[in-house]
Amino acid sequence: MCGGSLAIPAFSGVLALLFGGASLILKRADILQMKMTIVDGVLGAVLFGGLAMKKNPLKALLGGAFEIPDGAWRVLTIRYGLFWWGCAVANEIVRRTQTAETWGFFRVAVIVAAVVFALAQTPFLMKHNRAGQPAEMPEPPESGL
Secondary structure: OHHHHHHHHHHHHHHHHHHHHHHHHHOOHHHHHHHHHHHHHHHHHHHHHHHHOOOOHHHHHHOOOOOOOHHHHHHHHHHHHHHHHHHHHHHHHHHHHOOHHHHHHHHHHHHHHHHHHHHHOHHHHHHHOOOOOOOOOOOOOOOOO
16 A cells, blocks of 8 residues: 555656656746646546456555445545546646746645545534444344243
8 A cells, every 4th residue: 555655646757747847947837837737637537547457455444444335435536536627627728828937836725625625524524424333233143942
């Protein structure tokens, strides 16, 4: 699980170095701005791609933290996939139509939106949580007396 939990920061870090370096070398801020579209888009694509392959990357990443049924993991994965794709589309719209300063404020707003989105999933997680529920007790065998 450790490898999976490091994949997202490692992927983002490598892209930050590549796009940040290209942005500095070419003196073009839009290159760094494109990185966010790519990261957000890839996150959504990985989630949906995993579901298409009958896998659940979100469960692989967070399964140790939450004990919910597979159907609930699927719903949560779809929600997060749509969220990240929405962020990618919004980033491209803001990047192409607004100033770099406005884009910077937008990216801070996306971080806040991600936290709010995650918190908004709390009722869903609580509804489907199996952790902490008492274990089902097996029926005692009949003694035959």
